[in-house]
Amino acid sequence: MTSPFPPSSRPGGTVLVTGGAGFIGCAISTPLAEAFDRVVVVDNLHPQIHESGERPVELDARAELIVADVAEAATWDKVLADVTPDVVIHLAAETGTGQSLEESTRHTHVNVVGTSQLLDGLNRHGKLPRRIVLSSSRAVYGEGAWQDADGRLFYPGQRTSTTLDQAQWDFPGAAPVAMKASETFPAPVSVYGATKLAQEHVLQAWAKSFGVETVVLRLQNVYGPGQSLINPYTGIMSLFCRMAMGGKSIPLYEDGEVRRDFVLIDDVASAIVAGATSPQVQGEPMDIGSGEFQTIGTAAKLIAAHYGAPAPHVTGQYRQGDVRHAWADVSAAREVLGWTPQCSLEQGIDRLANWIDAQPGVKPA
Numbered sequence: 536m537t538s539p540f541p542p543s544s545r546p547g548g549t550v551l552v553t554g555g556a557g558f559i560g561c562a563i564s565t566p567l568a569e570a571f572d573r574v575v576v577v578d579n580l581h582p583q584i585h586e587s588g589e590r591p592v593e594l595d596a597r598a599e600l601i602v603a604d605v606a607e608a609a610t611w612d613k614v615l616a617d618v619t620p621d622v623v624i625h626l627a628a629e630t631g632t633g634q635s636l637e638e639s640t641r642h643t644h645v646n647v648v649g650t651s652q653l654l655d656g657l658n659r660h661g662k663l664p665r666r667i668v669l670s671s672s673r674a675v676y677g678e679g680a681w682q683d684a685d686g687r688l689f690y691p692g693q694r695t696s697t698t699l700d701q702a703q704w705d706f707p708g709a710a711p712v713a714m715k716a717s718e719t720f721p722a723p724v725s726v727y728g729a730t731k732l733a734q735e736h737v738l739q740a741w742a743k744s745f746g747v748e749t750v751v752l753r754l755q756n757v758y759g760p761g762q763s764l765i766n767p768y769t770g771i772m773s774l775f776c777r778m779a780m781g782g783k784s785i786p787l788y789e790d791g792e793v794r795r796d797f798v799l800i801d802d803v804a805s806a807i808v809a810g811a812t813s814p815q816v817q818g819e820p821m822d823i824g825s826g827e828f829q830t831i832g833t834a835a836k837l838i839a840a841h842y843g844a845p846a847p848h849v850t851g852q853y854r855q856g857d858v859r860h861a862w863a864d865v866s867a868a869r870e871v872l873g874w875t876p877q878c879s880l881e882q883g884i885d886r887l888a889n890w891i892d893a894q895p896g897v898k899p900a
């Protein structure tokens with residue numbers, strides 16, 4: 536395969552990737568190794584994601600892995616004594632939305648203090664990079680904006696257990712609209728979302744002061760080959776595959792009509808690599824998704840069909856911290872990064888399911 540970086544457009548230099556041994560980090564490791572002269576990954580191989588504690592085979596062999604915790608000042612003293620990053624890609628995070636409600640200190644510590652320790656370390660060692668790319672999340676929007684019957688936008692806020700217990704899933708008389716960073720006010724409804732928004736604010740305030748470029752990408756639901764098959768707190772698509780693989784009917788929360796923007800890992804990887812390598816960026820947050828919504832019921836039906844499993848069924852259960860609908864308007868990333876999502880949900884589910892089927896020792900859920 537020819538490299539997407541001919542010598543004239545290859546930025547070269549050093550890229551430092553935090554959390555770079557995870558799902559997204561492994562997926563970007565090969566294009567980064569082609570674009571940069573040196574790729575350094577700082578990752579603590581968190582046991583919730585890395586069951587064996589070993590370096591993942593999916594991480595490109597050219598990436599240097601330093602096993603360390605981003606939230607410790609000593610990590611940055613050790614790493615930055617040797618590494619002078621031109622670009623930093625900050626992926627390391629605690630990512631469980633539901634888990635974050637019960638372990639808010641852990642999420643806040645890793646996501647917020649982990650970001651501030653990285654920035655303090657860069658200052659302490661006088662090694663300010665040219666650019667920092669942050670993988671933020673659609674979770675910063677919470678329920679996002681909705682439109683009332685007269686077409687006026689409003690922010691419905693958080694759904695409460697009172698309405699959810701009555702199976703009132705939507706906001707009556709209103710319709711949801713796509714999330715768009717330049718128009719949708721962030722209003723997180725999970726601790727995870729609040730920490731991702733805090734990461735953005737800490738980074739932007741710091742970077743503007745020091746003239747460091749920022750690329751803040753608010754990712755929708757990322758799925759595909761390489762996603763965790765063991766983390767019980769993330770990865771609805773791999774969980775559904777493992778249920779269908781075992782011949783189970785997939786249970787659907789609420790009424791099965793919850794909307795999500797499922798974006799294949801390949802499309803997310805190309806957006807992050809474009810954010811790290813593109814000659815010019817504009818600094819404001821941008822949304823990364825497929826640009827379309829699908830209901831969770833539709834995704835579950837496609838997965839059930841792939842495995843010949845019984846049809847999914849609606850349970851009427853709900854999960855605190857989940858939002859009703861989410862999908863992105865990706866026009867800013869198209870314009871600024873020249874990036875376009877390429878993969879349909881059908882193609883993506885086939886890719887994911889074929890990859891899961893090829894993994895040794897995968898247990899049905």
Ligand SMILES: NC(=O)c1ccc[n+]([C@@H]2O[C@H](COP(=O)([O-])OP(=O)(O)OC[C@H]3O[C@@H](n4cnc5c(N)ncnc54)[C@H](O)[C@@H]3O)[C@@H](O)[C@H]2O)c1
Pocket residue numbers: 553554555556557558559560577578579580581584585603604605606625626627628629630645649670671672673731753754755756757758763
């Ligand atoms: N996957 C998604 O659907 C999605 C959606 C929106 C945003 N994001 C964001 O993208 C980023 C990467 O997500 P992912 O899906 O690759 O998750 P992941 O859990 O697969 O990877 C995260 C990596 O960070 C590492 N890590 C965790 N705590 C650390 C610490 N204290 N010090 C050093 N390393 C640590 C883990 O070991 C792991 O390798 C996160 O910032 C997440 O918030 C992901």
